Amino acid sequence: MHKCSYIVHLFKCYIVVLSVASTCWPATAAFGWVRHQHRRTLMTSIGLLARVAHQYFVLGETQQAIAERLQINRTKIHRLLAEAKERGIVSIRINAGTSQALEMEEQLRRKYRLDICSVTPNDTGSELGLSEVIGIYAAQTVETLLRDDMTVAMAWGRTMRWLASNIEPVALRNVTVVPLLGSLSRRSSID
DSSP: OOEEEEEEEETTTEEEEEEEETTOHHHHHHTHHHHHHHHHHHHHOHHHHHHHHIIIIISOOOHHHHHHHHTOOHHHHHHHHHHHHHTTSOOOOOOSTHHHHHHHHHHHHHHTTOSOOOOOOSOOSOSSOHHHHHHHHHHHHHHHHOOTTOEEEEOOSHHHHHHHHHSOOOOOSSOEEEEOOOOSSSSOTTO
């Protein structure tokens, strides 16, 4: 006669061990609710949330691999990762200097109902001047906007020179580039 042991983790700190003879099916069935309660408690425990988050975000394991290891379906792993974010177990932080710029972009986009907004970080760690940095970042934004059969109007200045020289060549048809006329002053602060 073999014995089955059930270890149940309840209320995050109590461990209950139940031993049932494997030939005693009614007793095993009676403890079915214990196994169900165990799974339910386990699913919402902070320990499981932290474990799944660690395996996914730190170790880089796939949701499928985690699901197979923990014998949970992949959809549940996805929900656990979302819950870990909601509970503050996982917080995503972008350490590059662009995180403030990205937040500001979103605020400006909402406030002024803009379709596209690009904010250049002021501390890029580069030896380039402000005009060069803005031109390079602007080129990245403009690249996403260029389409066939477009007319593009461009102003003059150092920033525009950097923008034009940093756009990646793309095969577009029927694009016309025209100069914008006018300026704020002979030496513009927007140069």
